[in-house]
Amino acid sequence: MSARATEDMPCPACGQPVGVWDGFCEACGTELTPPVVSAGQPGYVPQCPVCAADPDAPPGAITADGYCESCGRKVPTSRDHVDLDLGVIAGVTDRGQRHSRNEDAMALAAPRTPDGPVALAVACDGVSTSPRPDEASLAAAQEAVRVLLTSARVGDDMGEASMAAVRAAAHALTRVAGPDGAPACTYASVVVGADGVTVCWLGDSRVYWLADADAACLTRDDSLAAELVANGVLAEKDAMASPQAHVITQWLGADFPDPQPHVAHFTPPGPGVVLVCSDGLWNYVPEAADLAMLALPAALTSPLDAAAALVKVANDAGGRDNITAILVPFPLRTP
Numbered sequence: 001m002s003a004r005a006t007e008d009m010p011c012p013a014c015g016q017p018v019g020v021w022d023g024f025c026e027a028c029g030t031e032l033t034p035p036v037v038s039a040g041q042p043g044y045v046p047q048c049p050v051c052a053a054d055p056d057a058p059p060g061a062i063t064a065d066g067y068c069e070s071c072g073r074k075v076p077t078s079r080d081h082v083d084l085d086l087g088v089i090a091g092v093t094d095r096g097q098r099h100s101r102n103e104d105a106m107a108l109a110a111p112r113t114p115d116g117p118v119a120l121a122v123a124c125d126g127v128s129t130s131p132r133p134d135e136a137s138l139a140a141a142q143e144a145v146r147v148l149l150t151s152a153r154v155g156d157d158m159g160e161a162s163m164a165a166v167r168a169a170a171h172a173l174t175r176v177a178g179p180d181g182a183p184a185c186t187y188a189s190v191v192v193g194a195d196g197v198t199v200c201w202l203g204d205s206r207v208y209w210l211a212d213a214d215a216a217c218l219t220r221d222d223s224l225a226a227e228l229v230a231n232g233v234l235a236e237k238d239a240m241a242s243p244q245a246h247v248i249t250q251w252l253g254a255d256f257p258d259p260q261p262h263v264a265h266f267t268p269p270g271p272g273v274v275l276v277c278s279d280g281l282w283n284y285v286p287e288a289a290d291l292a293m294l295a296l297p298a299a300l301t302s303p304l305d306a307a308a309a310l311v312k313v314a315n316d317a318g319g320r321d322n323i324t325a326i327l328v329p330f331p332l333r334t335p
Contacts, residue, residue, distance in 0.1 A: 009112065023150075032153075035109040035120070035145045036086065038093050038102075039138060040078030077101065079134065083304060086110040088333050089119040089192075090304035091326035092311045096280055097319030103128060104278050104322040105137035105185075107145035114155050117334060119192040120148045121326045122165070125205050125278040127184040127251055132176070136183030139176050140169035140252050144189060158191040159263050162200035165189060166261040170252050177254035184253030187261070188219065188276050192328045196267040197274055202259055203248045204279050205324075208288050210295050211272030215288035218266055222250035240286070246279065273299040273306075274328040280321035281314050295327065303327035 008017035016027035024031055048068035061069045079102045080095040088110050095102040103126030110119050122144045126133025144165040151161030166187060176183050186203025197218070199207045204221040220226055224247040228234040234242065250259055273295060285291050294313060299306035310325040 033111040035107050035149055036084045037107040037142050038082040038105050084108050085304040089328045090307055092307040093324040094311045096322050099322055101134055102322050103133040104324040105141040106324055107141040109149045111152050113152050116194050117332050118152045119328045121276050122189045123205050123276045123324050124185040124187050130184040131180040132183045135176055136185040139172045140185050143172040144169040158198040162198055162263050173252050174254045182254035184251045187252055190274055190276055192274055199264045200261055202250050202261045206282050208275040210275055210292040215292040217288050223248050268330050272330055276326040278324040280323035281325050284314050284317040299327045300329050
């Protein structure tokens with residue numbers, strides 16, 4: 001990134017000058033490149049599809065944990081499946097086949113900056129053994145993308161901004177902790193610009209570089225399995241088959257007060273696609289080369305369709321966990 005910028009840019013709605021640090025246009029009130037989040041549909045009212053289809057069935061209220069009081073079935077929510085598409089970046093998150101709710105969350109943004117277009121993505125996977133993991137993932141993703149978006153607009157160093165975003169997400173989770181305990185989630189983010197990719201992560205959500213010849217995983221899991229492999233105790237295949245495969249050693253949550261996120265910068269050697277995903281996807285397809293075969297070449301021009309295809313692969317393989325896949329073609333296309 002260049003030095004911090006102060007020059008005005010035109011508002012995309014009315015053309016009046018706006019500061020790169022502004023969140024809204026003072027002339028027309030337009031929000032400038034707002035983020036999108038997998039929070040579901042505003043004002044969505046859950047309804048049991050079974051009872052609603054039966055004219056003789058009594059109307060059933062929906063309990064706080066999402067079950068129909070009339071027939072006892074789990075009722076779909078608007079977070080069960082969410083597609084987000086900003087053109088230069090797109091993502092899909094899905095409940096999968098086994099979980100009763102989607103505990104993954106994602107947040108995307110595509111701001112214009114002094115250095116050109118930038119794509120921002122955050123994916124969080126709620127820790128199922130913690131209370132309200134769906135709230136944890138959503139709160140963390142929403143807070144982190146806000147920090148990243150503000151920093152990108154003004155030309156901040158995105159490595160430092162990525163660390164600040166994790167700290168903000170961690171503070172958000174301290175605010176949602178309650179008498180039932182500390183909601184928790186994993187974390188992965190990317191900032192994709194003309195000069196490359198800034199990657200930040202905590203836990204076992206992953207970031208991959210997908211290309212025909214040099215696909216690679218850009219993150220290393222914070223998990224017991226990864227430690228066993230790194231210490232030479234087990235081969236990777238054996239470690240991932242062990243009971244410790246998904247025991248994470250770092251996470252965001254009020255019960256983990258000093259997380260140590262990782263930040264790395266990756267310079268793509270050529271055209272390709274950045275993938276941010278939860279373990280609901282890489283459980284089934286862990287190798288970068290295999291993911292590249294599934295996603296390319298469609299992801300280069302149609303990231304939403306390619307993300308949906310990756311989610312379908314995981315669901316068809318069993319869908320044992322929630323699934324999130326976010327794709328960013330590189331170099332970024334001009335909106």
